[in-house]
Amino acid sequence: MRVVLAEDLGLLREGLVRLLEAHDIEVVAAVDNGPGLLSALLRHRPDLAVVDVRLPPTFTDEGLRAALAAREQIPGLPVMVLSQYVEQLYARELLADTRGGIGYLLKDRVSDFREFLDAVRRVAAGGTALDPVVVSKLLGRQERDVGVRRLSPREREVLGHMAQGRSNAAIGAAMVITEKAVGKHTNSIFAKLGLLPSEDDNRRVLAVLAYLQAPPDPDRAR
Template sequence: MRVAIAEDNPLLRDGIALLLAEHDIEVTAAVGDAEALLVAVAADPPDVAVVDVRMPPGHVDEGLRAALAIRATHPQVGVLVFSQWVETSYARRLLSEHAGHVGYLLKDRIVSTGEFVGALQRVAAGGTALDPEVVRQLLATPAADAGLARLSDREREILGLLAEGRSNVAIAERLHLVERSVEKHVTAIFTKLDLPQARTDHRRVLAVLRYLRS
């Protein structure tokens, strides 16, 4: 896996680079602002770009705007937003406009290096990795969705865990269920959301997007 890092705090930037090196992950670029990240990605596209939200020169939303630009111009490059801030409007756009290859983690909630590296691997593979707090804020003001309204409490709980990027095995362990039971619930979710199986669509991602948009 090859990763580019955009973080304006030099200590944190160097720390992330060292962490990735310890896991045999190549760092293609480690820069301090969003513009430098865009240049680096264009010159040598990585598998994933790790991006802070607030970066020079304005320290407002430069990182997230760069993340959206990367997903639009380099769809093969995943983006993992890594910040202490939750910007729901940008997060919703990232998830709704670019299904898969997207993550959003909060710095102060990462408890292990394995968790961070695992999130990178999911994003690189085309999946999602969302902090539960990000999901909570995205769902703070849900709108009506007839398909979602048909879901049972258990199915909504499982769909929320899918939105965090968890696998069926991880969900089964979290909810103390057998994996086969989780598989049946996930299939029921697809049915109630009218998501038929198709070669060109990833139903898990589509279900999560429905959940977040609501």
């Protein structure tokens, strides 16, 4: 796997480079600013971009904007955001593009390097890895559309775990239910959201996107 890394803190950047390369992941470029990130992504066309949100020169949202700009020219470029902040506007825009894997982890919540490496590999393979806090913040101002409003509380809980990139077995363990029960909930979610079986689309990703992007339910807001 080939990775482009963007992190402005030198010590953390070097630490991430060492960690990735120690596990047979080649870091083809490690940059510390937004323009450098975009240039490196377009030059190397890596298997994954690992991106901080706030990079020089303005320390606002350069990392995410560079990742979005790169995906316009490299459709499906997998992006793993690793940041201290949840930048809601550009995060939603990133999630709206269903081509390629997407991850968004908060630095201070990645307590285990194995967890981080698992997320990196999952996103590079086209999956998702969303921190629960990120999911919560993205849902904070969102409403549910008709399909999502039809989900039961249990099904919404399953979707929340699904958004974090968990397998059915892991969801079952977290919810203390059987993997078979998770499968039934998942099939019900797909049916209510109108997500028919397809060889091209990842229905789990599409279900998560429907959940995150849906409009407010006035009845639940009261």
